[in-house]
Amino acid sequence: MFEGREAGGPETARPNSDGGGKAWCEGRMGVNLSRVRVAWNVALVRLGVRKVLPREAVNRVRVEECGEPLVPWGGKWVREGVARRLEEAVRGLPEGFSLELLDGWRSPEEQARLREDAREAARNKGLEGESLERAVARWAANDSGHRTGGAVDVRLTFRGAEAFCGSGWKEFGAGTESGARVGEEAARNRGILHRARRAAGFANYPAEWWHFAFGDRLWAAYRGKRRAIYGPVEAPGGGENAEKRPEAMP
């Protein structure tokens, strides 16, 4: 029923007796409405009214892969430019503070496993259907920046112990969003963490205070860059190091 539209453009797809034309009209209106919704939500983020960009606004960013290798940092694989910026962020922290890397580059298998865990967790929360899929996409997006080596999850430490930032890592609740109201000490720690992050050039995913990004689509979308420079990487060193674990922090 849609061949006419594909072949000859909108003019050839006229409403007909089986109602296909009506379905097409509604489908097209749905597409336009969703475009308007995305544009509206992007504008709200730019104005500071809304914090999290719609997924579509992140996904449409073009990637021009720069080919930078994955290197070990803090026991994980990250892009070279990310390792450099992590060093810079650590140097920017006040005396006694440091960063612990909780997650960096993820292999396709790891990402698939995480998605299954997220699905299980969402089911256990009683979610189903579309809200279940939304939760899975939010917690473990298929095209996560972690697949590129540009995204990292970090924890602030003070003299080797966790400096509490208002919620645990991957603890999804009232304190998860970067702008959430948290206790005085946690707010102070978040301030320290995010000042060092900004100075080092990382973007933050506002839905998770611990997620920093550089070079990936999320970074480009939040920083207003025209393109991302890191796309997904299959394995460190082009395959032969796939099973190699990164050494401890250099």
Ligand SMILES: [Zn+2]
């Ligand atoms: Zn993350």
